[in-house]
Structures are given as C-alpha cells and as structure tokens.
Amino acid sequence: MSDLTDRIDEAGRWDEIIDVRTPAEFADDHVPGAINLPVLSDAERAVVGTIYVQESRLKARRLGAALVARNIATHLEGPLNDKPGSYAPLIYCWRGGQRSLAMATVLSQVGWRPSRLAGGYKTYRRAVMAALYDGEPLANLVLLDGYTGSAKTEILGRLAALGVQTLDLEGMAAHRGSLFGGLGQPQPSQKRFESALFGALSDLDPGRPIVVEAESSKIGQINLPPVLWAGMTAAPRIEIDAPAEARARYLLAAYGDIAADPRRVSAALAALPGRHGRGRLAAWQGLLAAGDLAALVATLMEFHYDPAYERSRRRHEKPPLARLAVTDLLAPDQEDAARKIAQCLAARETPP
Secondary structure (H helix, E strand, O other): OOHHHHHHHHHHOOOEEEEOOOHHHHHHOOOOOOEEOOOOOHHHHHHHHHHHHHOOHHHHHHHHHHHHHHHHHHHHHOOOOOOOOOOOEEEEOOOOOHHHHHHHHHHHHHOOOOEEOOOHHHHHHHHHHHHHHHOOOOOOEEEEEEOOOOOHHHHHHHHHHOOOOEEOHHHHHOEOOOOOOEOOOOOOOHHHHHHHHHHHHHOOOOOOOEEEEOOOOEEOOEEOOHHHHHHHHHOOEEEEEOOHHHHHHHHHHHOHHHHOOHHHHHHHHHOOOHHHHHHHHHHHHHHHHOOOHHHHHHHHHHHHHHHHHHHHHOOOOOOOOEEEEOOOOOHHHHHHHHHHHHHHHHHHHOOO
16 A cells, blocks of 8 residues: 555564654554554653753753663663564654664664664655545445444454455444444544554555444544545445344343443433423433333344445445445354455456
8 A cells, every 4th residue: 555564564674663752642642563562651752852942952851862772782681682683673763863763772782683664654654645535535444334233344354264355444443323322432533543543554455455443434433534434435335134123132132232331322312402392302301211221222223223324325326336244243144244245246356
C-alpha cells in the first residue's frame, strides 16, 4: 500500500522495530509491531522541555543527556539483555532526531547493527495519511451485510479462517459498531486505528476480494478514513438473512457482558435518539428493570435497529451480490454461511 511499508519491512531485515518516544506518544500511535523502549519518560521529557524554554538550553541538554543515558542503560540491562551479536533493530523517534540517534549510537557501540527510520514517526504518519486520505478508493471490497444480530462479526472471522481476505474494523476500533457496542475498554486513538488499518491493508492483496462488515462511517468515536469509506459505499454486498428470533437469541448471547450490567444498558438506552418518544424509552427502561432482556432485545430490534437497517438498505441502488438465508445463527450455521460466501467469492474471481 505504501513504499514506506517496504522500506520498514525490507525483506525482514530488521529483527525488531524500536520506538524510543515516550509511553504517551507510543500509546497514541506507533508503527505496527514496534516495541516501546523510551529514552525519556513522559515526565522527564516535560521537565527537560520546560528547562529548555524557561532557563537554559545547555542545562536542558545536560539533564536530557543524563536521563537518556540512564534509561538506555536500563534497557540494555533489561529487554535488550539477551539479544545476539547479529541483532539489527530499526529505531525511530518523533522526527528522526536526537532520541533515536542516542539509542542507535549506544547500540552500535555494543556491536549491534541498528538503523534509524529517516524522518521518524512523522515520515510514517505522512505515509499513512497519504494512503488513507489522499489515495484512490479501495477496490475489491465486498460488504458483509444484514440486520443487527446476524452474526456478521463471527462469520467474518470464520471467513478469515477459510483463507478469505478480511478486514475486522470493529476489532481495530475496539467497538461492536452499535449503541451497545463498547467492549469495556477505551477505543484507540484515531491515529492508532488508522495505523492498524494501514498495517492490515499492507498485508492484503488489493487485486483479490476483501470482505468487510457493513458499517456506518463512524464506529463508536472512530471515523472511517475517506479511502476506505469511499470504497465501502461503492462495494457490492452479500446479505445474511436470518429470522428475527434467531437474531434475538444471538444478541442475548453475544452481548451477555453488557446485559449483565444493567446500569450500562440503562445509560445506553437513555442515549437513544429522541424520535422514539418518552413512552417507548420508558417502556424499554421498564423491561430492563424487570430483567426481561429477551423482550427488550426483541422490541429494540423491531423499533430501533431493524428500521435503521431498512433506511440504510434503501440507499443501495444495486441488488446484493448474494443473499444467504439461514435458519439459525449457531456455530454450525455461521460456518456454513462462511463456506458459501467463500465459494461465492471464489466463483467471482474465476474467469468465465
């Protein structure tokens, strides 16, 4: 997807990719697969920066050098302690400056063969932005579509196990793509999501179909980049057609962690759009308070999720590439659906 990926990978030349920026910088985003061996902590970098601006450049550099030396020594005695003599890492910092130079200099004195990523993280980030914001819409995408509760995420995983190219956007976004879709953990930053997407796309063959679950342009707090979203809006669809009863059973099982936390469900219900009216929202809260989750799921599907899906489906001009009718959504049914989708895609790839 980008020549930067080829330069970073370089036929597996690097034994490891080391990000020497602070833990906060690393948490916000980093090159996929990199490990964090910071030469300055978040607090240390803040102190050095303050001294640099308010007191003396010399004093800041002297303190920074001492801190960097101590931290590199800690890494040498810890994570780098067992590296062989042939160890050849790729090192980067924010813009390929002093922090990566310091680490590379010490590692080269040990006898290892470090290299530095020219331009550092900023070069990498520019490549991600160019690929996801300035490139052509992704081709060969196929949407896996269907009403809420059609087990699309599980079927997508089973497709991947069958060797079909897939993109798990919900996994990358740490969100199940609905009002109740939080996974109980913070979502990644927008940059971190884009790095995961960039890395995933770099591993795929753009000339073959790539199956992705049909989503809106936003998953939780994550916005889908234009190159991806444009490709998705133009992509053909494969629909999973499952009975409402089967979807309700699936949702009760799949969202069991959320159902076990009534306060969380109540907060999500309170955030539903006002178009449902106070009476209906109160009725849903009442079903939750009574512990009648089956009835709650059924009525949410009937009045919230299914109408939203119908509105979305009416925007599609083309008929679906295929529509798979399933009687249930248990594991064997999911496996059977995945096999049929794989066969459909294989037939589409085979020239007449």
